[in-house]
Each structure stands twice: as structure tokens, then as C-alpha cells.
Amino acid sequence: MERESTPTAPARPRSLAAKVLPFLLLLTACGSREPEPLVVLFCLDGATPEAFDRLRSEGKLPNIDRLIRSGSWGPLESLGAKRALQAQPRRGYWSPIIWASVATGMIPEKHGILDFLLPMPGTSFVWVGNDDGPPRADLTLPEVKGRPPYTLRLRLRSFPANGPQDVQILLNGALVASATVPVKWKDFTMDLSEELFRPAQNRVELVFSKQSKPSDRGKSKDHRSLAGAFAKLTVEDSRGKIVASFDPVYQRFSLGRGFHLPEAELVEAQSAHFKTRPVWSLLGDLGHRIGVVGYWST
DSSP: OOOOOOOOOOOOOOOHHHHHHHHHHHHHHHOSSOOOOOOOOOOOTTOOHHHHHHHHHTTOOHHHHHHHHHSOOOOOOOOOOOOTTSSSOOSSOOHHHHHHHHHHSOOHHHHOOOSSEEEOTTOOBEEEOOTTSSSEEEEEEEOOOSSSSEEEEEEEEEOGGGOSEEEEEEETTEEEEEEEEOSSOEEEEEEEOGGGOOSSEEEEEEEESOOBOGGGSSSOOOOOOBOEEEEEEEEEOTTSOEEEEEOTTTTGGGBOTTBOOOBOOEEEOOGGGOSSOOHHHHHHHTTOOOOOOSOTTO
């Protein structure tokens, strides 16, 4: 005689928590290490504390309001723009500067992103010319530390109207080289002894033999006296390590007499301008898979 079965209620679908919790408990039981803390950096461009406060007061940011009330909150001082080709910085807090600091953890002077538009590397130069005297100019190098002897490398050209001309190169008043500079860019290399350098500051002088004004030929409105142009300078020690360098744009405040305002090909800030490595490069070196889409200055 068969036993009469008692009908049972249909099984209820298990909730997501009921499905996930046993799996999490299993991972916790099998794990050999304590779980590492999770850090999430959530950033909004242009979201100032004033904008947050206004929207919170209107009840439009309930989730952020809850985070602020239950956690720690405080305003941070932002980073102002520093135009590369003008002496005075513009007012304002420009996105490329701030986002580059977020990506690198560095201040603008160290990560290299100073504005929306920056000189394309390798295009910076400055004209040499003196409207009130002979065609000579000087710039200041910092203290040089390395293993002597040293090698000085610099890039020069003559103003086309002057044709090829002789240029003297002096370091702290001592003549280190005389060269004929063509109208096209040319790199010059010369050896320097340790005795030529001074502590703290070193003065490099460029003495051209002639200069002229663009307005002397044609209808140019440029009335500057131009002798030639200087693009870059580096000092290497005996191991080939660069122990000093000079860029006419980024180090324009160390340009002395005889130089006009620096020039360069300006482009939007991009990864080529980074002087330090962003966090995604560091994580990539550790074997982590990284995806970056539409980030400022990439």
C-alpha cells in the first residue's frame, strides 16, 4: 500500500545574497591572507565645494551627502595655471594641470603639465639679438654635479639675413669654443674641464659677430635686432649622464640679456609632456591590466 505524499510548497527563488554569501564565506575560509583594503578614487571635473554645497542643500545629491556626513570631508587647495610662454600665470584652475597631478601625485613643476597648450618637445627656441648693443646674450646654468670631465652640447643657428657667421661660446668668462654657425640648426659639442665651473651658478655667453632686423628686408613689421637662435643646451659628465640641461621655454627666467621672448610650436597637453610616470604606467609595470580612455593629457 503506497503512502500518500504530502504536497509541499513550491521552492522560492534564492536571493542574490543567499547565492553570494556562501561563496564569500568559502573564499574567506580558504584564503591564506587577510583581504586587502579596497580604495576607490572617484573624481568629477569642475565639481567645486561650492557646487556640491548648493546641490546638497537642494537635496539633489543624497548619496554624496550621505558619504560626506558619514566620512571625512574637507576642501583642498587647487593648482593655478602657469602659462609656458608668458611671464605671468593666468588666473584659474585648468583641468589638464589638476588631472595630471591626480595621475602622478606630483605638483605641476614636477609632472610638466602647466596649461592647456604646451610647447611640443624639440620645438622650443629663443632668438638672440640686442637692440641697444652688440649681438651677445647670456644665460644661467645651475650648479653642475657629476664625474668630470664634462661635455657641453648646444644647438644654434644664424638668422638667415646674416648668413653663416662666427660665434664665440664662453663659460664664466672663459672662451671654450669658436664656431661658424649656419642658417640652419646645427648641434655643437665641446669638452669642458672641471675648473671652468663655479658653485651654485654658471654663466654661459653667446657672442655673435653680426645681427640685422627683419624690417631691413621687405615690409616686415618685426623691428627686433636678430643675430641667431639658441634651441637647447645639455652638460654630460664622463659617464654620459646629463648633469645639467636648459630649455629656453621652461627655463626662460634664467635667460639674461640679449634674448627675445622664447618661441615654440604649441599643441594641446599630451603624454609627451609628462616628466613623471602616471599611475597606470606604474601599475602596468607590476603586471596589472590597465585601461585608460579619454583621460586629460594622454
